Amino acid sequence: MDYNINNNFKLYFLHGDMEAFMLASNLWLIIFATISSFSRGIISVIDRYQMGYRKQSSIDVNFLNNICSSVLVTFMLLVILHNYPSPRITNNYLIRVFLYAFLAQIVAYGYSYVFKKVTIMQSVILSKITDLFIPLAILLTMGYFSKSSYLVSIISTIIVVIYIAFEQRKDNLDLKNLAKTFTVIAPLLIAQAAFSPFLTKGLIKPIDLVFFTIMTIYVRCLISLITFIYKNHSLKINGENLTGRVFLIYGSRAVLTLLAQVTYTLATSSPNSSIAWIFLNMTSLYSVIFGDIFLKEKMKFADILVIVLIFVLALFSK
Numbered sequence: 001m002d003y004n005i006n007n008n009f010k011l012y013f014l015h016g017d018m019e020a021f022m023l024a025s026n027l028w029l030i031i032f033a034t035i036s037s038f039s040r041g042i043i044s045v046i047d048r049y050q051m052g053y054r055k056q057s058s059i060d061v062n063f064l065n066n067i068c069s070s071v072l073v074t075f076m077l078l079v080i081l082h083n084y085p086s087p088r089i090t091n092n093y094l095i096r097v098f099l100y101a102f103l104a105q106i107v108a109y110g111y112s113y114v115f116k117k118v119t120i121m122q123s124v125i126l127s128k129i130t131d132l133f134i135p136l137a138i139l140l141t142m143g144y145f146s147k148s149s150y151l152v153s154i155i156s157t158i159i160v161v162i163y164i165a166f167e168q169r170k171d172n173l174d175l176k177n178l179a180k181t182f183t184v185i186a187p188l189l190i191a192q193a194a195f196s197p198f199l200t201k202g203l204i205k206p207i208d209l210v211f212f213t214i215m216t217i218y219v220r221c222l223i224s225l226i227t228f229i230y231k232n233h234s235l236k237i238n239g240e241n242l243t244g245r246v247f248l249i250y251g252s253r254a255v256l257t258l259l260a261q262v263t264y265t266l267a268t269s270s271p272n273s274s275i276a277w278i279f280l281n282m283t284s285l286y287s288v289i290f291g292d293i294f295l296k297e298k299m300k301f302a303d304i305l306v307i308v309l310i311f312v313l314a315l316f317s318k
Helices: 005-014 018-053 058-083 091-117 120-132 134-142 147-167 175-199 206-232 244-268 274-280 283-294 301-315
Strands: none
Touching: 018 058, 018 091, 018 244, 018 274, 018 283, 058 091, 058 206, 058 244, 091 120, 091 175, 091 206, 120 134, 120 147, 120 175, 120 274, 120 283, 134 147, 134 175, 134 274, 147 274, 147 301, 175 244, 206 244, 244 274, 274 301, 283 301
8 A cells, every 4th residue: 555654654744743753653663663674674584594504704695695686586576566656766866776785785795794803792882882873973964963873872782791791791701802893783774874964855755765775686686796797706606505494584585684674774764873783783683582582592582671671762762
């Protein structure tokens, strides 16, 4: 059904209830961000299985994953085109899609690097620290800043850092390695957060954002193809271990990728997307929960409590 979420929110303005409007708007952003981060949490577990247990390279995994996602999204595109008119494709539109996809793909490669250098829990710290800079970066690109959202970013970051530091107190933390890894992933995350609402500016209707997302997935596939060829000097894929189970894994990941990318675009298209990034940067912590379910990795009940606490805190951000 073709509808405009922002037009629905305008009903609040008719009653002069700006506070209710902001609460509803933030709630939608939180919902989209939570769905995206949950999906990416499962994707992270699948990637750890592919790269950790099956010893596949991150570039090969990204290439095969993006191919599967592109095939799936083509069926989705055909259905959508049957019900909705296609967007007007201009040079400006294509440039924005390419930049948006490039940022998404480079962050994916960045996380592959992070998971090789630090533990999952340490990666949570690195991504959460960027919450302190993301609202300021969005202020520079979009001219929007929410004091309440920034306060939640600060409090949630402090909670997560203290909690994980306490959990890891018996381990010998390599601060130099953490700092080096942070200098790789932080600029990528901050740039993605800052430019995502700028690149999707003017795309108000959800269906327009879905079209934009579909184009993004195609471009990401193209980028990963170029990277794959550059690395392997051919298009040959070793099919020796590509069993039915592995194809099922890639198919499942493709569905999750589509869900994660669509909801990510919806969550980060708003100038107030800094509230969404509080949850988007919790992806690694969500992956701990799903790792316990699918990979039998150890999870603590306190991990869930931290997520619930941050969710409650964010609901108070208007």
